[in-house]
Amino acid sequence: MVLLGVFASTAWNPAANGGVDGLLAGNSSFFLKQLGAVLFSSGWAFVFTLGMLWIIDRITIVRVEDAHEELGLDEAIHGETAYVEVDVAGIRPGQPL
Structure with a gap:
């Protein structure tokens, strides 16, 4: 996912996202959005898994x-x-x- 924000180019698909270039083409905002989404998703999955394991551990032994x-x-x-x-x-x- 993060590399999409690096290698994105309007040369490949000018209609995608209104023609967004990636980090290599000088557009750091698209890369930062991708990086933020990956970090948020990873954090959410970690916290949710930790919470579910805590709940399961209260019900039965893990x-x-x-x-x-x-x-x-x-x-x-x-x-x-x-x-x-x-x-x-x-x-x-x-x-x-």
């Missing part, structure tokens, strides 16, 4: 039990293992693969 996480969620919840050709049981955090 995280799984430590024992289930150590065993592996496929094994703990479904009773089966994915990727049986790879031995992941002996891998510990921080250990090189």
